[in-house]
Amino acid sequence: MGSFIKYFIRFALFIGVQVFVLDKIHLHQMVTPYLYFLFILWLPFRMKRSWQLIVAFALGFALDSFRHQYGFHSAACVLIAYFRPFLINLFIPQEGADTNYEEPSIKSMGGMMPYLIFTGVLTFIHHAWLFLLEAWQFGNIWYFLIKTILSTAISLLLIIITELLIVRKQKFKTNTI
Amino acid sequence: MRNIFLFIRRYFNFLLFLLLQGFSIYFIVHYSRYHNALFSNSANQVTGKINDQVNRVEYYFRLKNTNNELVKADGILLNKLRSDFEIPDTASRTVIDSIQVDSLERYRRYLYLDAKVVYNSVSSQNNFIVLHRGANQQLKEGMGVIEPNTGVVGMITEVSNDYAVVMSLLHKNSLISGKLMHGGETGTISWDGKLPNLLSLTGIPKTAKVAKGDTIITSGYSTSYPKGMLIGVVEEVIPEKTSSNFLIKLRSSANFYNLQFVYIIDNKQTEAINNILDKAKKKNQ
Numbered sequence: 062m063g064s065f066i067k068y069f070i071r072f073a074l075f076i077g078v079q080v081f082v083l084d085k086i087h088l089h090q091m092v093t094p095y096l097y098f099l100f101i102l103w104l105p106f107r108m109k110r111s112w113q114l115i116v117a118f119a120l121g122f123a124l125d126s127f128r129h130q131y132g133f134h135s136a137a138c139v140l141i142a143y144f145r146p147f148l149i150n151l152f153i154p155q156e157g158a159d160t161n162y163e164e165p166s167i168k169s170m171g172g173m174m175p176y177l178i179f180t181g182v183l184t185f186i187h188h189a190w191l192f193l194l195e196a197w198q199f200g201n202i203w204y205f206l207i208k209t210i211l212s213t214a215i216s217l218l219l220i221i222i223t224e225l226l227i228v229r230k231q232k233f234k235t236n237t238i
Numbered sequence: 239m240r241n242i243f244l245f246i247r248r249y250f251n252f253l254l255f256l257l258l259q260g261f262s263i264y265f266i267v268h269y270s271r272y273h274n275a276l277f278s279n280s281a282n283q284v285t286g287k288i289n290d291q292v293n294r295v296e297y298y299f300r301l302k303n304t305n306n307e308l309v310k311a312d313g314i315l316l317n318k319l320r321s322d323f324e325i326p327d328t329a330s331r332t333v334i335d336s337i338q339v340d341s342l343e344r345y346r347r348y349l350y351l352d353a354k355v356v357y358n359s360v361s362s363q364n365n366f367i368v369l370h371r372g373a374n375q376q377l378k379e380g381m382g383v384i385e386p387n388t389g390v391v392g393m394i395t396e397v398s399n400d401y402a403v404v405m406s407l408l409h410k411n412s413l414i415s416g417k418l419m420h421g422g423e424t425g426t427i428s429w430d431g432k433l434p435n436l437l438s439l440t441g442i443p444k445t446a447k448v449a450k451g452d453t454i455i456t457s458g459y460s461t462s463y464p465k466g467m468l469i470g471v472v473e474e475v476i477p478e479k480t481s482s483n484f485l486i487k488l489r490s491s492a493n494f495y496n497l498q499f500v501y502i503i504d505n506k507q508t509e510a511i512n513n514i515l516d517k518a519k520k521k522n523q
Binding site: 115 | 261364
């Protein structure tokens with residue numbers, strides 16, 4: 062129950078920061094700062110995969126309803142929630158780290174580099190799918206590619222800043238299951 | 239039968255993934271039909287309330303800009319007062335006609351309703367504005383929205399009880415007709431999804447005289463806007479190679495970055511115009 066409340070508050074905070082802080086920043090038309098999907102990357106290792114998908118859909122839908130255009134962000138969120146377990150299996154360093162720690166972080170992924178690749182790949186997938194769905198209606202491939210790459214860079218920077226600012230308690234559990 | 243269940247159980251996650259993706263893409267494709275759905279209305283109420291709370295704080299930071307704009311608009315109105323002008327001909331005098339048929343109230347065509355902006359976006363490909371005024375306060379879908387200095391902002395697309403969603407000019411589906419103030423040629427205003435405040439005007443023939451700095455106004459052909467509302471100022475004129483038209487880039491008069499108050503135009507004759515159009519269409523069929 063305690064962790065449910067923790068994730069609920071986290072959900073509301075991410076949506077709030079995205080809608081009322083990041084969406085108000087107009088850097089350049091090529092760069093949209095996104096951070097809210099970090100919620101999905103931070104979901105616990107041991108959460109059921111079907112629940113991960115549903116929670117991701119809910120997150121995307123919450124942002125969509127603030128933007129009054131339904132479907133775009135929920136599609137992108139569901140996609141990264143689907144790919145996340147495969148990537149965790151790829152990048153998890155030693156046997157059983159996903160049972161020793163609760164959720165992905167720099168510590169539990171075994172260093173800055175694997176964690177950055179993990180977040181980088183998922184961020185890129187999220188942005189590419191989101192902008193592809195949007196660009197479908199405008200149809201300009203170069204615009205789409207440059208926008209995806211620049212926005213991914215900004216999002217990664219935001220993720221690193223968030224990781225440095227917010228200290229998540231990462232308890233090391235015994236490896237006996 | 240058993241095999242089907244086994245298949246579903248084995249690929250449950252993948253099927254759920256496909257289902258949720260399908261939902262999302264259905265929402266994107268069927269946006270126009272979907273936005274009339276019932277729960278869009280209630281979602282609208284909830285997000286509207288949250289936006290309203292946040293805007294209360296943000297509002298204070300923009301008071302200065304808002305005030306400047308209102309003072310400017312007030313100045314324009316003051317200059318239109320009759321007492322500002324001298325009438326040289328003393329023989330003529332103004333008489334107020336008291337016959338009912340001529341009374342302004344009865345034949346009013348446009349009514350301007352004010353509203354507070356509680357949410358506004360410019361960074362997305364399809365931008366919306368949320369107003370704290372809804373169906374309970376006389377708003378309907380299809381009404382035009384302008385800012386205090388009569389720059390066109392957009393059109394109302396969704397109305398809930400206390401909030402309304404405006405499709406801003408910065409939206410891929412937004413098409414309004416614009417007109418050169420000098421020549422009078424009309425064309426279509428759209429947005430290419432890139433720079434906010436930079437719109438495009440198409441359908442102006444190459445014979446028209448257009449120069450940088452010309453004003454583009456609304457044509458008055460739609461029921462949403464009266465004639466002569468400001469849309470923008472010509473920034474660049476590009477001759478299209480494949481057609482006999484210009485592609486005109488214009489800077490919008492409304493500043494979409496800091497909208498605080500807007501006016502909604504209630505055209506009292508909308509129903510009458512639509513009725514007569516329907517009648518004409520029926521006759522032609």
